[in-house]
Amino acid sequence: MDFTVPEELTALGESVARFCETEIIPAMPEYEKKAEFCYPLIAKMGDAGFFGASFPEELGGSAAGFQAVSIIAEEISRLAPEFGYAMNMQAMTCPYTIYNWGTEDQARRFVPDLIAGRKIGMFALSEAGGGSDPAGAMKTTARRDGDVYRLNGSKMWITFSHAADTGVLLAKTDPSAGHKGITAFIVQPKAFEGYTAHPIEMGGLSKSLRSCTVFLDDFPVPVEDRLGEEGQGFRIAMNALEYGRLTVSARLVGLAQAALDASVAFANDRVVGGRPIAQYQMIQQRIADATVAVDAARLMARRIGWTMDRGETSTRIAARSKYFATQTARLAADVAREVFGGYALADEYPVRKISAYIDMLTVGEGSENVQRVLIAEDALGIKDAQRHSMRNKLMGRV
Known part of the structure; x- marks a missing residue:
């Protein structure tokens, strides 16, 4: 068992972070001000290859695999959370469902433009x-x-x-x-x-x-x-949600990491009683809680991609990961609100924005309670979470 992230995936994550910092973050305020859909930024993400990791080269993808999808989704959500949705619409639930279940003609007609960011899904x-x-x-x-x-x-x-x-x-x-x-x-x-x-x-x-x-x-x-x-639509939809949980779990981890990063920075900068609040034990305790949870949630989210890369059914781990990532993101947001205090409500700090996206994602691809039911029924032997085979065309499982 090797927990080392391959060098190429580490480099991928770093390139995504640079892209967010140089291309998305500076440009996004103007689109928000005008309430205009940011077609050029989606196209740039497509050009950078962010949407094509789970597609073969003949369709314009890189075949980098599902762990790569997880890393890309996490980094985007950590730095530019509004663009996490692009990973679902442009990389997973729309184009991968067409590739996974469609004919060769349908895949050729629709997938390349979606993963290139030329068309919106x-x-x-x-x-x-x-x-x-x-x-x-x-x-x-x-x-x-x-x-x-x-x-x-x-x-x-x-x-x-x-x-x-x-x-x-x-x-x-x-x-x-x-x-x-x-x-x-x-x-x-x-x-x-x-x-x-x-x-x-x-x-x-x-x-x-x-x-x-x-x-x-x-x-x-x-x-x-x-x-x-x-x-056949219900089966197709449920399979699509499996792939959606890959990205949503990673996005929740990215948001949790963003909340934790903001808390750490603020705790070191904020001085109360003549010393940084980072030196107070209660602050340290809450930072420790969030740090451990984020680390564990990341391992679970990456395991979904690892399982998919092996062509195996990921229903069990995906449900557990989505559930725990939700819990972790909420914890990290709570910690941020406690660390920031009243400043958490100020627009100049990221806490409100991060919390809003966490709240939205707790429902996406199956709510927290839906995941609880799936996990409990599986654990109790009532209903096997792996009872339905999972279609995974990239890995030859059809």
């Missing part, structure tokens, strides 16, 4: 009444009409949907069949009429890289853009 599963069972409560329908499907309904909390060129969207082709009546589609919002996206106002989060409510009114999808077979 989205993944549309959640609905307003879905809660933690979005598939069971799904109302969006897809009706076959000759050479197209007509989609009607709405989706909610869909990241990048106001700017998306390509997306994976789930709808019911057989409303009477429950989960077995769900089908996945590759949608092109800018190519056809019948699609609108209304941004959701969320305090503390980006006004450039947003989540929206999507409305579909007889929105057409060509039959050749169906992803997989009719009725």
Whole structure:
């Protein structure tokens, strides 16, 4: 067992950090001020290869693997948390789902532009009444009409949907069949009429890289853009969420590290009673709590990528990692609020922003309580977390 991070992955993480510091952080305030989607920055990330680690070279990827995806997502979220969503939409839940489940023609048509940042992706599963069972409560329908499907309904909390060129969207082709009546589609919002996206106002989060409510009114999808077979959508969606937990776990670790870094810096600078507050034992105790938790959460998050790189099913470790990363990020944010005191509320410090993104990610790719159920049922022998095989085309598992 070797816990040493390979030199090439260490160098990758350092290059991502430099990119964030030189390209994203200086440019982002202008996009936020105008509330404009930052197409040029997404394109630069694509040019830098950040979205292509889990794709073969013939599609424009680097085939660096899933540990690389984890490292990239962590570093981006540590320094530029709003761009963590790009790792899901441009690298995992949208393009990897198309590559993993689509035909060779679909992969060639859609994946290269997504991972290059030339086109914007989205993944549309959640609905307003879905809660933690979005598939069971799904109302969006897809009706076959000759050479197209007509989609009607709405989706909610869909990241990048106001700017998306390509997306994976789930709808019911057989409303009477429950989960077995769900089908996945590759949608092109800018190519056809019948699609609108209304941004959701969320305090503390980006006004450039947003989540929206999507409305579909007889929105057409060509039959050749169906992803997989009719009725296969639920399995495709659950598999996509597995890959989403890889990036979300890493993003939570990055946010936790950002909160810890800010706390350490502030504790060393802030002087109370004639000495830095870093010298007070209660501050030291809280820093110790967060330091150990972040280290452990990082190991668990990296293990998801390691498992995927071996072509193995990662459901068990992904659920545990997402759960623990959520706990760790919340702890680190709490520590930051305690260390900063009233200064945590000031916009000049990063605590409010970090906390807002942590709060958002605790729900993404399965809430904390959903992970608890998965973990508990698996541990108690009620339901094997690994009961469903995991499709992993990059590693030859189909």
